[in-house]
Amino acid sequence: MQDILGSFTPGLLAFLACVLFIAGAVRGFSGFGAAMIFMPVATSVVYPPTAAASFLFLDFFIGLPLVFRALRLCDWHTVLPAVIASVIFVHVGAWFLANTDVLLLRWLIFAIVTGVLVLLISGWRYHGRPSLPVSFGIGATSGILGGVSQVSGPPVVAFWLSSAKEPAIVRANLIVYFTLASIGTIFAFALNGFFTAEVGRLIIAGIPTYALGIFLGSRGFGKADPKYYRVTAYALIALAAITSMPLLDGFLR
Secondary structure, three states: OOOOOOOOOHHHHHHHHHHHHHHHHHHHHHHHOHHHHHHHHOOOOOOOHHHHHHHHHHHHHHHHHHHHHHHHHHOOOHHHHHHHHHHHHHHHHHHHHHHOHHHHHHHHHHHHHHHHHHHHHHOOOOOOOOOOHHHHHHHHHHHHHHHHHOHHHHHHHHHOOOOOOHHHHHHHHHHHHHHHHHHHHHHHHHHHOOOOOHHHHHHHHHHHHHHHHHHHHHHHHOOOHHHHHHHHHHHHHHHHHHHOHHHHHHHHH
């Protein structure tokens, strides 16, 4: 098996680019789930900080064009406290990412993804009042999860989807939050030295396939039966999590 700390080979880059295509298609199709597909698989063959930094950079810049209109629509009363908390607490997650054993990190990411998948399938939603302390707490939780695994979305997604806001405002909240929170995560990752030459190689290899996946997934969403789109996304996330389990390394790698 490719040494998890070793340099990328062309075959490995091609494999990760394919995974990014699938992750992008799921994100475009269902609106979430890209990190939940990419991170469990990527961390089984790549040093976890390299996988996290690559995905962070790709997702931030490819999603950037969506931000400008969202800035005018979002509910800053709940978005700003969540962003501030995320920027502060992402350093906690980044510290764990930098200082935790690789095998333990792989199990941790598997556990986070599996737990979040169960939460999403259950249909759980936050039904409390979106006060400032609650917004701050949701952002802090999201920041820690994003720092250690790049799976930062579920706390804020469940939080804003359960609000009485119009769908356009909820979507704008998520777009602005993820963009501004990603700036803080980029800074935290840079402080920990995660942006290496290998990250650059993976970014270059992944840009075309990730962007194409998002485009095709969003086109497919418009034609798909709404009953099946979440089922498809959940199934792909579950498959990615199961096949990336360290316990199965002897069978799959």
